[in-house]
Amino acid sequence: MTAALAAPWGWPLPPGFVAPIVPADNPMSVAKVALGRRLFYDADLSIDGTMSCASCHEQKHAFADGNPTRPGVHGDPGRRNVPGLANVAWFASLTSADPRVTTLEAQAMIPISGLTPVEMGMHGSEQEIPRRLSRDACYRRQFRAAFPDRRGRIDMTSVAMALASFERSLVSFDTPADRGALSPQASAGKAVFDRTCASCHSGPHFSDGRFHAILPVNKADRGLAEATGRAEDEGRFRTPPLRNVAVTGPWFHDGSARTLRDAIARHPVMLDAADTGRVLAYLEALTDRGFIENPAFAYPDDPCGSK
Known part of the structure; x- marks a missing residue:
C-alpha cells in the first residue's frame, strides 16, 4: 500500500460544518474511496457490462442524469428522475420516496440488483461481480489496500462499502452563495x-x-x-x-x-x-463549478499507476 493510500481521510469542509456520521463498520479511508471511485465507473457491475453507476450519475450534472428517467439494461423504463449525489453523506433518507433506506451501503445495492425497476440487472447473479473483479490484478491490489481488516475479500459487501465511501467523498460547499459572491x-x-x-x-x-x-x-x-x-x-x-x-x-x-x-x-x-x-x-x-469539474471525482484512468 502506498503512503498516499494509507493516509487518513480528511473531510474538505468549510468552517462551521461538521463531518457526517459514518458507519462504524465502514470507516473512511483514501484507499477505500479510490476503490469506490473505480467501481462507480465500472460497467462490469451490470449484467451485460453496459451500465455503470456513472451511466446515470454524470459528474457534469452534479451526478444526476440530464434525462427525465433512465431505462435499465433490459430496456425497462425508469420510474424516477436520477438525483444528484452532492453531500449525500449527510442525508438521513437516501431515496425520493422510501425513508427506510438510510445507509449508502444499502442504497448502492438497489440499482445493482433491484427489481422495481430493473436497472443494472444483477438480481440473482450478484456473485458474478466478485468473479469478474477478481480476474483483475489491479482490483485485487485495491481491495487489499481498502479492506485489510477483511483480508482484501472481494465480495458484494466490500463492493457496497467502497461505493458508499466514494459517494460520501462527494462534498460540495463552494458555490458563489457559500462565498458571499452573489450578484x-x-x-x-x-x-x-x-x-x-x-x-x-x-x-x-x-x-x-x-x-x-x-x-x-x-x-x-x-x-x-x-x-x-x-x-x-x-x-x-x-x-x-x-x-x-x-x-x-x-x-x-x-x-x-x-x-x-x-x-x-x-x-x-x-x-x-x-x-x-x-x-x-x-x-x-x-x-459549485469546482465540484462538477473536480478531477478527483472523474473517471480514474490510472487506478494502479498505468493507463
Whole structure:
C-alpha cells in the first residue's frame, strides 16, 4: 500500500460544518474511496457490462442524469428522475420516496440488483461481480489496500462499502452563495427564496428531508405511500436538496419539469415574472463549478499507476 493510500481521510469542509456520521463498520479511508471511485465507473457491475453507476450519475450534472428517467439494461423504463449525489453523506433518507433506506451501503445495492425497476440487472447473479473483479490484478491490489481488516475479500459487501465511501467523498460547499459572491439579482433572489421557499428547502443542503406532495398524485407512482401503505402519503416525495440544482434537471421525481422556471411555477407559491427571475439567479448561484469539474471525482484512468 502506498503512503498516499494509507493516509487518513480528511473531510474538505468549510468552517462551521461538521463531518457526517459514518458507519462504524465502514470507516473512511483514501484507499477505500479510490476503490469506490473505480467501481462507480465500472460497467462490469451490470449484467451485460453496459451500465455503470456513472451511466446515470454524470459528474457534469452534479451526478444526476440530464434525462427525465433512465431505462435499465433490459430496456425497462425508469420510474424516477436520477438525483444528484452532492453531500449525500449527510442525508438521513437516501431515496425520493422510501425513508427506510438510510445507509449508502444499502442504497448502492438497489440499482445493482433491484427489481422495481430493473436497472443494472444483477438480481440473482450478484456473485458474478466478485468473479469478474477478481480476474483483475489491479482490483485485487485495491481491495487489499481498502479492506485489510477483511483480508482484501472481494465480495458484494466490500463492493457496497467502497461505493458508499466514494459517494460520501462527494462534498460540495463552494458555490458563489457559500462565498458571499452573489450578484445583485441573486441577492434579491435569496430574499425572495428565504421568504417563500425556505420552509421546505432549508438548512445547508436546502432540504428539510421530509416528504411533501406537490404534483397531482400519479397512481403509477404512489410515492411515500408505497413504503408506508398510508393513504395520506399518496404522492409525497422527499424535498430535493438544491445544491447544484441548475445543472441537475429535468426536475421533480418524474423529470416532468423540463426547465427550472417550470419547476418553480409548479410550487404553491405566487411569484411574478420579476421575482421568478430573481430566484432563478439565486439558484444558479448554488452551482459549485469546482465540484462538477473536480478531477478527483472523474473517471480514474490510472487506478494502479498505468493507463
